[in-house]
Amino acid sequence: MxxxxxxxxxxxxxxxxxVVKLHELVEATSSSESTIRRDLSQLENEKKLKRVHGGASLLAQKGEELSITEKAAKNLKEKDKIAQYAASLIRDGDCIYLDAGTTAFQMIPHIKAKEIKVVTNGLTHLEELLERGIDTYITGGYIKQKTRALIGKGALEGVKQYRFDKCFIGVNAIHTEYGFTTPDPEEAMVKLNAMNLSQETFVLGDRTKLNEVTFAxxxxxxxxxxxxxxTDEEILAPYIEKTTIKVVTT
Amino acid sequence: MxxxxxxxxxxxxxxxxxVVKLHELVEATSSSESTIRRDLSQLENEKKLKRVHGGASLLAQKGEELSITEKAAKNLKEKDKIAQYAASLIRDGDCIYLDAGTTAFQMIPHIKAKEIKVVTNGLTHLEELLERGIDTYITGGYIKQKTRALIGKGALEGVKQYRFDKCFIGVNAIHTEYGFTTPDPEEAMVKLNAMNLSQETFVLGDRTKLNEVTFAxxxxxxxxxxxxxxTDEEILAPYIEKTTIKVVTT
DNA sequence: TGTTTTTGAAAGAAAATGATTGATTTTTGG
DNA sequence: CCAAAAATCAATCATTTTCTTTCAAAAACA
Structure with missing residues (x-):
C-alpha cells in the first residue's frame, strides 16, 4: 500500500x-505498527493530527491550510534536539517570550518548568500551550495569513507590555557579518523588540541556517x-569569536 | 481507552x-480510580474543571457564565437574525471592532462588505474571519481559557491602538437602570474601551438579556x-426613552 | 547491478495504568 | 460538641502497554 x-x-x-487507536490503524491498513507510527509522526509534523499515547486525535483547532510540507519533516530530529535543549533552559517561574515558527513550537512539549508565563506572537502555539496549563499571553497585531504569526505595530506594542527572563527566537539565517536575518521585516521588528525586552536571548538555528543571509x-x-x-569546528569557529554558542549533539 | x-x-x-462523582466517572469510562484522579488533576490544570472532594465540578465562574459550546445552542435562530442585521450595518472599507462571544461570532458569515478591517479579542473568530479573506487584527492579552477571549491589560492596550467606525459588543445583561453588564470585570473593561474608541456602538442583546443584570x-x-x-412594546418602552434601539423581527 | 527508500522486527526506554499504602477529609452517631 | 467510622485523597510501586531507536530484509528505483 x-x-x-x-x-x-x-x-x-x-x-x-x-480519535483512533494505533492498533485500529494497523488493522485498517494491514501494515505493521512501525509503519503506522512513522505515518503518525509525519502527519503530526504536517499538523494534520495530534499524536497521543496509544493512537492519534484530531487537532483542537481545525488546522486547514496550516500544514507544513515535507521539508519541515526533514531535519526533524536535529531540530527537536535543539528545541529540547532550549526548553530545558526554562526555569520555574520564568517569564518567557516564545517566537512564532516551527522551531519554537517544538519547544512546547519539552517544557517541564512550572508556574511560567509565556508570551507569544504565534497563534499556532496557543493550543499546545494551553493544553499544558501554561499561562499564555499573546502580543496582538496583524495576522500574517501564511504563518499565523502576529506582526505589525500591534504586535510591537503588544510585546512592549512585557519583560522577559528569556526569549527564544527562530531565525532563517545566521551570518558572522550580517547577523540574524529573516525574510519579513515586520517579523524582524517583533523579534528584535522581544530580544531587547529580555534578560537573555536564545536564537534557535539548525545547521542549515548558518552562513546564510536573508532580507531583513x-x-x-x-x-x-x-x-x-x-558540530563542524571550522564552521563554528568564527561564531565562537563573536558570540556565545551552544552546540547540541544528537 | x-x-x-x-x-x-x-x-x-x-x-x-x-458536578460528577469520581465513581460515576470510573464507571462511565471503565477505568480505575487512579486513572480518573489523574485525569481530573490534568483537566483542572488546564482549567477545564474544578476538582472537589469526591469528584469534580464546573469551573466556578463569577456570575455563572456558560462555556462557549453551551451558549451556542441557545436561542439560535433569534440570535442569528440579530447577527445578520448587525452584519448588514457594515459598509465597505469600515474598520470594525468585533467583540468576543457567540453573538458577534455569528455575524461573521453574514458580512458582505469588502475591504474592511476587523479587530477582535475573540480567538474563536479568527479562523472564520481569515477564511473570508478579511484583514484581521487581534488585541493581544491574556487568554481566558473558558471562552478564548483576550482580556487584561494586554487586551486594553491592544484595543487602544485602533479607532473604529463601528463596534459590535455582546453583553450578558441589559437593564434600564444599570445599563450594560457582563459577569467578568476584565471583559467589561475591554468592551468599554472598544466602545470609547468607536464612532458608533451596537450592542447585541437578544430578548433574554433585557431587564437582566450581572456583575460588571x-x-x-x-x-x-x-x-x-x-418585540413586546411594554418591555421595549423604557429602553426607547433612554437610547436608540433596533428591533429585528423574525 | 548498485543505490535509495520503505518496511517490519526486536530491544530497551518511557508512559500509562491499577493496586496499595497511609494520610486527610467528611460524615456519622453519640 | 467530640470522637469514631467511612470515604476520599496523594504518593508510590509493580505491571502492562506503548514508544523510540536501531537494524536488516524487502521493495522501488536508476
Whole structure:
C-alpha cells in the first residue's frame, strides 16, 4: 500500500471518530505498527493530527491550510534536539517570550518548568500551550495569513507590555557579518523588540541556517546565544569569536 | 481507552450535570480510580474543571457564565437574525471592532462588505474571519481559557491602538437602570474601551438579556444602540426613552 | 547491478495504568 | 460538641502497554 493511501485512510478514520487507536490503524491498513507510527509522526509534523499515547486525535483547532510540507519533516530530529535543549533552559517561574515558527513550537512539549508565563506572537502555539496549563499571553497585531504569526505595530506594542527572563527566537539565517536575518521585516521588528525586552536571548538555528543571509536584519550576533546542531569546528569557529554558542549533539 | 476519549467523556458528563462523582466517572469510562484522579488533576490544570472532594465540578465562574459550546445552542435562530442585521450595518472599507462571544461570532458569515478591517479579542473568530479573506487584527492579552477571549491589560492596550467606525459588543445583561453588564470585570473593561474608541456602538442583546443584570458594568444604555429581537412594546418602552434601539423581527 | 527508500522486527526506554499504602477529609452517631 | 467510622485523597510501586531507536530484509528505483 502506498504511503499517501495510508495517510488518507488514517485521516479519514480520524475525522470520522475524533480519535483512533494505533492498533485500529494497523488493522485498517494491514501494515505493521512501525509503519503506522512513522505515518503518525509525519502527519503530526504536517499538523494534520495530534499524536497521543496509544493512537492519534484530531487537532483542537481545525488546522486547514496550516500544514507544513515535507521539508519541515526533514531535519526533524536535529531540530527537536535543539528545541529540547532550549526548553530545558526554562526555569520555574520564568517569564518567557516564545517566537512564532516551527522551531519554537517544538519547544512546547519539552517544557517541564512550572508556574511560567509565556508570551507569544504565534497563534499556532496557543493550543499546545494551553493544553499544558501554561499561562499564555499573546502580543496582538496583524495576522500574517501564511504563518499565523502576529506582526505589525500591534504586535510591537503588544510585546512592549512585557519583560522577559528569556526569549527564544527562530531565525532563517545566521551570518558572522550580517547577523540574524529573516525574510519579513515586520517579523524582524517583533523579534528584535522581544530580544531587547529580555534578560537573555536564545536564537534557535539548525545547521542549515548558518552562513546564510536573508532580507531583513534582526540583530547582531552578539545580541543572542545561538543554539545549533552544527558540530563542524571550522564552521563554528568564527561564531565562537563573536558570540556565545551552544552546540547540541544528537 | 485513549486519554482524549476519557477526557471528553468527563467533560461531557460534567457539562450535563454540573458536578460528577469520581465513581460515576470510573464507571462511565471503565477505568480505575487512579486513572480518573489523574485525569481530573490534568483537566483542572488546564482549567477545564474544578476538582472537589469526591469528584469534580464546573469551573466556578463569577456570575455563572456558560462555556462557549453551551451558549451556542441557545436561542439560535433569534440570535442569528440579530447577527445578520448587525452584519448588514457594515459598509465597505469600515474598520470594525468585533467583540468576543457567540453573538458577534455569528455575524461573521453574514458580512458582505469588502475591504474592511476587523479587530477582535475573540480567538474563536479568527479562523472564520481569515477564511473570508478579511484583514484581521487581534488585541493581544491574556487568554481566558473558558471562552478564548483576550482580556487584561494586554487586551486594553491592544484595543487602544485602533479607532473604529463601528463596534459590535455582546453583553450578558441589559437593564434600564444599570445599563450594560457582563459577569467578568476584565471583559467589561475591554468592551468599554472598544466602545470609547468607536464612532458608533451596537450592542447585541437578544430578548433574554433585557431587564437582566450581572456583575460588571460596561456602560450606560445611551452609549450604544441596542439590537434585539424583543418585540413586546411594554418591555421595549423604557429602553426607547433612554437610547436608540433596533428591533429585528423574525 | 548498485543505490535509495520503505518496511517490519526486536530491544530497551518511557508512559500509562491499577493496586496499595497511609494520610486527610467528611460524615456519622453519640 | 467530640470522637469514631467511612470515604476520599496523594504518593508510590509493580505491571502492562506503548514508544523510540536501531537494524536488516524487502521493495522501488536508476
Amino acid at each position: 502506498l504511503t499517501p493511501e495510508r495517510h488518507q485512510i488514517i485521516l479519514d478514520l480520524l475525522k470520522d471518530r475524533g 536584519k534582526i540583530a547582531d550576533l552578539k545580541e543572542g546565544t545561538i543554539i545549533t546542531d552544527e | 485513549l486519554t482524549p476519549e476519557r477526557h471528553q467523556i468527563i467533560l461531557d458528563l460534567l457539562k450535563d450535570r454540573g 458594568k460596561i456602560a450606560d444604555l445611551k452609549e450604544g444602540t441596542i439590537i434585539t429581537d424583543e
